[in-house]
Amino acid sequence: MARAGVTVERLTLAAAELADELGFENVTVSTVARRFGVRDASLYSHIKSARDLRVRVALLAMAELADRVADALAGRAGKDALVAFANAYRDYALRHPGRYAAAQLDLDDETVAGSAAGRHSAMTRALLRGYQLPEPAQTDAIRLLHSTFHGYVTLEAGGRFRLTPREVDASWAATVAALDALLRNWPSA
Amino acid sequence: MARAGVTVERLTLAAAELADELGFENVTVSTVARRFGVRDASLYSHIKSARDLRVRVALLAMAELADRVADALAGRAGKDALVAFANAYRDYALRHPGRYAAAQLDLDDETVAGSAAGRHSAMTRALLRGYQLPEPAQTDAIRLLHSTFHGYVTLEAGGRFRLTPREVDASWAATVAALDALLRNWPSA
DNA sequence: TCAGTTGCCTAGGGGTATTAGGCTACTCCC
DNA sequence: GGGAGTAGCCTAATACCCCTAGGCAACTGA
Structure with missing residues (x-):
């Protein structure tokens, strides 16, 4: 019998793809196993549990998102x-x-600490430097954004x-513009 | 044998309580049945499916939330x-x-139409009357809020x-104040 | 009172999560 | 090249959840 060549990385990636295709709630050990053409039980030598798998997808998504944002931010102010x-x-x-939904998974503090969440808020902080907000307004603004x-x-x-009926794209642009205006005129008290 | 006196309303309420206690994702036909001391299969004369039950909790939560907001809004501007x-x-x-998570359930358009979602946006629209925003800024503002x-x-x-470390309550107050400032100075273009 | 309806039960099929234990295909070391 | 060991995958089995079918008993109303 040829081996399927399962690794944690490939499992996580497949799970992420499944999440985008079927919704994160349908990412199950069985569906992932099926995609690899192996039995569900076989995955347990690679992952600890179904939750473990989902957490991995969450961390992947958070890292990917942070990467995209970092790219977008490069050279701009x-x-x-x-x-x-x-x-x-x-x-x-x-x-x-699906990946984005995964990123919203309730993680324990330790896992969050080891995630890209820190990068995310660091980038937001960097972004806000242009608006010159003092603390604690800066933290409040990060949370608001x-x-x-x-x-x-x-x-x-x-x-x-x-x-x-209003177009969501137009509303989005207006929302971002409004946030820009807000940051430039942040209420002091 | 005495009957347990199960009704759709009592089921929905029990499911809502379970949602708040254990998390919405743990609201299952079995747990609800257990709380009533009956077998899971017995619930299917009252509800159509597990999803049906969850949708009912969602609609309950949306209605309750709309009620609370309506109360809070009464007589204020x-x-x-x-x-x-x-x-x-x-x-x-x-x-x-748990109820709040339920309210976030992805409902089909018809169900949303029959829900309290309309009341919710109507109230927001009423709230915004005090800020005198023209369309489409008003819709954008509703979405932003x-x-x-x-x-x-x-x-x-x-x-x-x-x-x-910043207190979430303080950030919340600052956020709401910032939104008020934003609504009073909504950017025109 | 008794016919009809409704509420709950048992049986059973199908899916997912997980553990235990076994066989086999690679790996690497002498 | 030939084991010894490891790692990858499998079957079996348990437990829980979802749901359907069919049955009996408890209410209901004429």
Whole structure:
């Protein structure tokens, strides 16, 4: 019998692809095993559990997203940087819905610490340097930006904006422009 | 044998409670049946499927949330109303994490149409009346507010803000204040 | 009272998660 | 080249969840 050549990396990648195709909630040990043409039980020499597999997909997604954002941010500043950041974020989420959903998995503190989450907020902090916000406003602004981006793409992907006819792309552009205006005039008290 | 007195309403309520206690993903036909002391198969004369049950919890949560927001909004206007809206929203999400997660369930358009989602955006529209935004800025603002609120509570509940020491309550207040400032100075172009 | 309806049960088929234990295909070292 | 050892994959078996079919008993109303 030829071996299937399963490795943790290939498993994680396959799981990520499955997530984008079928939704993250349908990423199961069985479906991944099936894609490799092996039995489910065979995967347990590579992964610890179904959750382990899902966490790996989450970490992969977070790293990929951080990479895209870093690329988009390179050489830009001010509103230019904000727009690039926002669009890279949204693009990733819409193009890889399953991966993005994975990135929202509830991870324990230790795992979060070892993830790309730190890079993400460091980049946001760098982005905000152009707006000259003092602490703690800076932290608040990071949280606001992250919340708005995350909330927007989640609601958009969930079809929650389909009730109103207004184009979601146009709303997105207006939203990012509004955030830029807000950052330039952050209320002091 | 005495009957357990199962009804769709009691099932939905029990499922909602289980969601808040164990997380929405652990709301299962079996756990709910167990709580009633009956066999899982017995529930299928009341609900159509596990998904049906979850959708009912989602609709319940959306209606409850709309109620809380409506109460908070009564008799208020301007920033006062915005703050009340925001706090009611966040309170509900944090106090009822399972229900709130349920409300995020991906529903088909027909179900969404029959839900409290319409009430929700109508209230937001009413809230914005105090800020006098013309269309399409008003729609964009609704989407921005919803995105930010939803994103914030989701990330907060998911522990994504624990990396930074800044108090989440303080950040929340600052965020809402910032949104108020933004609505009062919405960028025209 | 008794016919009909409704509520709950048992049986059973199908799927996923996971452990235990076995066989086999590579690897590398003498 | 020939074992010895490791790693990859398999079958078997348990447990839990989803759901259908069919049965009996408990209510309901004429």
